[in-house]
Structure formats: C-alpha cells, structure tokens
Amino acid sequence: MTSYWDRITDYYNENRKTPSERTKNSLQHRWSDIQKDTARFCGFYAEIERKRESGKSEDDKVKDALQMYQGLVKSVFKFIHCWLILRYEHKWQAHLIDMSTPNDKEHSETLQATEVQAVEAMKDKTLPPKISRPIGRDKAKRMKTSNTASNSTAFLQVLQNMRSDRQAYEERVEQATDATEGAISARSERKLAIQEQQLRLQERLVTLQEEREENLVMSxxxxxxxxxxxxxxxxxxxxxxxxxxxxxxxxxxx
Structure with missing residues (x-):
C-alpha cells in the first residue's frame, strides 16, 4: 500500500513547475522546516495580539510579528503564505497545542531540580508559548471569512516587499554585468590596439629590410x-x- 508521503511525493512531482524532481525525504524535510518556522511565527503573532494595542490593524499586527520574528530568530520569516493558509485550520491549531503542551516527564514531581533545569535549558526559546484550546470549526470559518480582506492585504504587502527586494537584486546584477562587459570591452580594445601597433612595427621592419636590400643592389x-x-x-x-x-x-x- 502506498504511504501518505509517497502519495504526496507523486503528486508534487506530477504537478511541479521546476525541472528537477524531489524525493520523499526532501519533501518531509521541507515540511518540517515550514512547520517549525510557521509555529514560531504563530507564537509571535499570538504575543502581539495579547498586547491588545489600540489602533493596531491586522496589517500592523502582522508587520509587528514579522519584526519580532526577525529580531529573535535572526532571519526573515519566509513562509507568510503558508501561515495565511494554515492559521485557521483546525488540524494546524491542534498541532500547535501538541507542540506547546509539555510531556508528563517534564512535569513529574519526582524530577530533581537539576533535571528540570536541563529540560528548560534545552527548550527552544523561539517556539510559541502554550496556546489555548483551538476554537470550533464554525467559528474558525466565520473568522477566516471576516479576515480575508485584511489577510490578503498583508499577504500582498509581503509579496510587494519580496518583489522590491528581487528588483533591487536584479538591478545590482545588471549593473555588475554592465561593468563587467565594459571592462571586457576595454581590455579587448587595448589588445586590438597592441596588435595593430605590432603589425605596424612588423611592416616597418619589412620596409627597412627591403630598403637595405635595394641600397645594396644600387651600390x-x-x-x-x-x-x-x-x-x-x-x-x-x-x-x-x-x-x-x-x-x-x-x-x-x-
């Protein structure tokens, strides 16, 4: 029987837009990165919402969460499009609950103080804090519908920033290419000038040789x-x- 990830791999490779295929392990690793980074961003966004700052729109909260992510994780959150898809999904919220709920061993009263400290030290400070039980399916649908416009605005803003960064990068590459082509052209012109000078010198030597021979004949x-x-x-x-x-x-x- 074909496994769940085998079916995902077959579907991805059949519908891919890139020339190279990806293996099951590659897709699993990619999903693991998306889960981890998106869960972190969920925690930061939840922290922003708990502040209940007046006058903050949905776009402002998303931007604050993005800045918090970059400041604490020391990298840009690359999966904003994944977060917009997952944020109201029931299974995703259940996954966040499982991630933020500590296991029984960590809360056992029989643990020694040193063991508790070791466990706390191993925790990832950038993972989201404990999240309350997910809301119901109907309420999630209503919230998803009511926030579609603001989510789209936030997503478009992120895409606009990505396009601006890409455009700036392409301009730098184009400038570097122009500079390289200019340097190559200058070197080619210098090389051609040297070759022309050498040719004139050879012609001059031939002329002098002919004149010496003619002078010898005339004398x-x-x-x-x-x-x-x-x-x-x-x-x-x-x-x-x-x-x-x-x-x-x-x-x-x-």
Whole structure:
C-alpha cells in the first residue's frame, strides 16, 4: 500500500513547475522546516495580539510579528503564505497545542531540580508559548471569512516587499554585468590596439629590410661583374629607380 508521503511525493512531482524532481525525504524535510518556522511565527503573532494595542490593524499586527520574528530568530520569516493558509485550520491549531503542551516527564514531581533545569535549558526559546484550546470549526470559518480582506492585504504587502527586494537584486546584477562587459570591452580594445601597433612595427621592419636590400643592389660595381650578372643587376637597379620615382610622384600628389 502506498504511504501518505509517497502519495504526496507523486503528486508534487506530477504537478511541479521546476525541472528537477524531489524525493520523499526532501519533501518531509521541507515540511518540517515550514512547520517549525510557521509555529514560531504563530507564537509571535499570538504575543502581539495579547498586547491588545489600540489602533493596531491586522496589517500592523502582522508587520509587528514579522519584526519580532526577525529580531529573535535572526532571519526573515519566509513562509507568510503558508501561515495565511494554515492559521485557521483546525488540524494546524491542534498541532500547535501538541507542540506547546509539555510531556508528563517534564512535569513529574519526582524530577530533581537539576533535571528540570536541563529540560528548560534545552527548550527552544523561539517556539510559541502554550496556546489555548483551538476554537470550533464554525467559528474558525466565520473568522477566516471576516479576515480575508485584511489577510490578503498583508499577504500582498509581503509579496510587494519580496518583489522590491528581487528588483533591487536584479538591478545590482545588471549593473555588475554592465561593468563587467565594459571592462571586457576595454581590455579587448587595448589588445586590438597592441596588435595593430605590432603589425605596424612588423611592416616597418619589412620596409627597412627591403630598403637595405635595394641600397645594396644600387651600390654594386657592375663593371667588375660578368656580362650576365651585370645585365641582371642592371635590370634590378632600373626597377628600383622606376619604383622609387613612382612612389615619390604619388607622395607629392597626396
């Protein structure tokens, strides 16, 4: 028979919006985190409600509870959407009762003082305080209906803050990307300039080499050469003179 968590795992993977699947252990661990953090937030919200501060709206109470959570737990409450779903559910309230009710061993009169202190020291100070028995199903439905608008407002405010943070992060990433691209472009331009300079230098060296060879040909004493060598170098000298004359004329025209 397929277990409860096996069915949850199959349902999640069939309806997931991400490319990778998640295992049963991964989903159980995720739900455990949601339970623990949401229970903490419930405790903080209950503490805010017990203060009964005048003029405080539902949104104000949610914001105060979020600030209390961040101040005591030292992290942002990430499951506000889960809390909005769970807060009036009968099973969730029963779960909070079970979490906040100490077991018999902790309240046994036979415990020694040192054992009591050890148990108290091990308690998580950020978990919610003891919560009264959950309200009835009908009353919970009425409260859920009457607070829909305020809950939606609080949820939208949290989503707006999350979008603003995300937008600011994306802007920082875009600025960093632009700066990186600018640095890469500058390096590429410098590299291209160096390559062009090296090419001009190589062209200059080739030109100097050609001029040395031409000067050597022009300085030869043709009278001391054999007739065929004399004819060859005489032709070379004429080519050099013709080319130089053409280049000089072209430069004067420019």
């Amino acid at each position: 030869l004493d043709l009278d001391k050469m054999t007739p065929w060598a004399k004819d060859f170098y005489l032709m070379k000298q004429k080519e050099i003179v013709t080319r130089k004359t053409t280049q000089h004329a072209s430069n004067n025209e420019e």
